[in-house]
Amino acid sequence: MGKLTAEQVKRLADDFAHMANALGDYRYENFENLTNEENLRLKELHAQTLSHTTELYTQSAILVLDDAATSLAQINTITLETKKLYKKLVGVQKVLDRATSVLTLATAIITLDAKGITNSVKKLLAPDS
Amino acid sequence: MQKLLSNILVLILAAITSTSCVNLKHVGEFSESSIEGIEKFEALSYNFERNCTDECLQKGIEKLKIHGQTCVCTADKKADSITTLIYSSTRDYFYGLTDISKNQLTNYKTEELTQTLATGDYGSLSLKETDVKAYSSISTIILRAFTDGYRRKKIKEYVTRANEPLQTLLHFLDLNLSGNLIGKMEVQKNSIKSFYFDLISNTELSIYERTKFTEDYFRRISELTAKQEELETYSKVIKTIAEGHTILYNSISKLTEDEIKGQLAIQGTQLKNLSRSLNNKNQ
Numbered sequence: 001m002g003k004l005t006a007e008q009v010k011r012l013a014d015d016f017a018h019m020a021n022a023l024g025d026y027r028y029e030n031f032e033n034l035t036n037e038e039n040l041r042l043k044e045l046h047a048q049t050l051s052h053t054t055e056l057y058t059q060s061a062i063l064v065l066d067d068a069a070t071s072l073a074q075i076n077t078i079t080l081e082t083k084k085l086y087k088k089l090v091g092v093q094k095v096l097d098r099a100t101s102v103l104t105l106a107t108a109i110i111t112l113d114a115k116g117i118t119n120s121v122k123k124l125l126a127p128d129s
Numbered sequence: 130m131q132k133l134l135s136n137i138l139v140l141i142l143a144a145i146t147s148t149s150c151v152n153l154k155h156v157g158e159f160s161e162s163s164i165e166g167i168e169k170f171e172a173l174s175y176n177f178e179r180n181c182t183d184e185c186l187q188k189g190i191e192k193l194k195i196h197g198q199t200c201v202c203t204a205d206k207k208a209d210s211i212t213t214l215i216y217s218s219t220r221d222y223f224y225g226l227t228d229i230s231k232n233q234l235t236n237y238k239t240e241e242l243t244q245t246l247a248t249g250d251y252g253s254l255s256l257k258e259t260d261v262k263a264y265s266s267i268s269t270i271i272l273r274a275f276t277d278g279y280r281r282k283k284i285k286e287y288v289t290r291a292n293e294p295l296q297t298l299l300h301f302l303d304l305n306l307s308g309n310l311i312g313k314m315e316v317q318k319n320s321i322k323s324f325y326f327d328l329i330s331n332t333e334l335s336i337y338e339r340t341k342f343t344e345d346y347f348r349r350i351s352e353l354t355a356k357q358e359e360l361e362t363y364s365k366v367i368k369t370i371a372e373g374h375t376i377l378y379n380s381i382s383k384l385t386e387d388e389i390k391g392q393l394a395i396q397g398t399q400l401k402n403l404s405r406s407l408n409n410k411n412q
Contacts, residue, residue, distance in 0.1 A: 006301070006304060007304070010304060010308050010309060010312070013309070013312055014312065017312060017315060017316060017319075020316070020319060021319065024319055024322065024323055027323075027326075028326055031326075031330055039327075043323060043327070046319075046323055047320065047323065050316050050319055050320055050323075053312075053316050054180075054184065054312075054313050054316040054317075055204075057308075057309040057310070057312040057313045057316070058177060058181075058204045058205055058208050058309070058313070059204070060304075060305075060308075060309050061177060061208035061211060061212065061304075061305045061309040061310070062204065062207055062208050062211060064211055064212075064215070064301045064304060064305055065211045065214070067301065068215060068297060068298055068301045070294070071293070071294035071295075071297035071298050071301075072214070072215065072218055072294075072298065074290070074291075074293075074294035075218050075219065075222050075291060075294045075295060075298060076218055076221075078222060078225070078287050078290055078291045078294075079218070079221045079222045079224075079225045081225075081283075081287065082222075082225030082226060082228065082229050082283075082287055083225055083228070085229050085280070085283050086225070086228040086229050089229070089276060089280065092276060
């Protein structure tokens with residue numbers, strides 16, 4: 001038998017939950033006719049079934065990782081690509097800003113404007129320019 | 130000849146701008162609404178670990194044991210980590226989509242460059258300010274046209290490739306929250322009922338005691354029901370996001386059509402209403 005999927009385990013948990021409910025309802029509806037011992041035994045069985053059911057729901061939630069692994073990898077790749085595209089498009093503005101700085105520097109050099117040269121070089125070397 | 134060339138240039142520019150000056154606002158808006166909705170995950174008041182701890186404490190109450198009651202919730206912590214991983218991957222995808230859909234992203238500013246060119250001293254080369262401005266504005270349009278066209282092409286590609294894995298992830302996120310976690314809470318309700326049933330049915334206890342137990346029972350059930358409703362509303366958020374992305378995917382070749390914008394706007398409004406509803410539940 002192959003490995004169970006998250007969905008299959010969730011369905012099993014649902015079935016167990018129905019069984020547990022039936023057991024609980026039987027105890028509540030027949031409480032007055034049950035001996036103390038029978039009531040305690042039924043209560044114990046009910047508690048055990050509920051405990052298995054909750055474990056199955058947790059197992060199903062954990063199995064989701066196996067079933068979603070491929071989709072997770074695919075979506076993470078696409079997210080990475082969108083980030084790269086964003087950087088690339090923002091980069092165009094940075095190139096324009098840099099071009100402006102280079103031209104300003106060139107103009108300053110042509111006109112031998114020492115202060116202008118210093119300012120332009122500073123702007124060019126700034127990390128965000 | 131000069132006039133003919135000029136006319137051709139105008140036609141080329143018009144063609145480029147009409148095909149690529151896209152308004153991706155509705156994609157961005159849907160994406161932003163999806164982020165607003167999906168991020169309500171972080172405000173959910175219940176998770177697997179909390180359920181495990183509550184169940185464990187309930188066992189302590191049943192045994193009248195307040196000392197040495199250890200709660201082992203390793204598996205449930207793992208279930209929370211997996212659910213959070215799926216949530217964050219889905220959220221990050223929408224952040225990426227929002228970033229690249231922003232219209233101002235390709236609204237490049239060339240004023241500084243234009244000013245530098247127009248006022249610069251280049252010796253024998255003199256540039257007229259009006260000419261520089263004209264060339265600059267044409268360059269900006271062409272630059273935007275090409276980058277917008279490229280952007281639209283990439284968005285189509287991403288949405289197409291992402292739809293299937295995204296639907297799977299949203300399905301599993303929903304399975305874990307509205308399926309498995311709500312299922313565990315139903316079990317918890319049953320455990321609580323089983324515990325209180327014997328106390329409330331015990332005729333050896335006073336009516337006052339039995340009434341108090343009955344009140345306690347209903348209060349605890351009602352608290353759990355409120356938490357389940359919160360998860361159910363979040364489940365609607367997940368389903369609305371999935372539907373919205375499917376609309377986007379199915380109409381990806383008609384990104385500028387009003388009908389698609391209208392459909393995505395409906396999904397966006399639903400998401401905002403659901404988010405508001407979750408805010409009210411958390412207050």
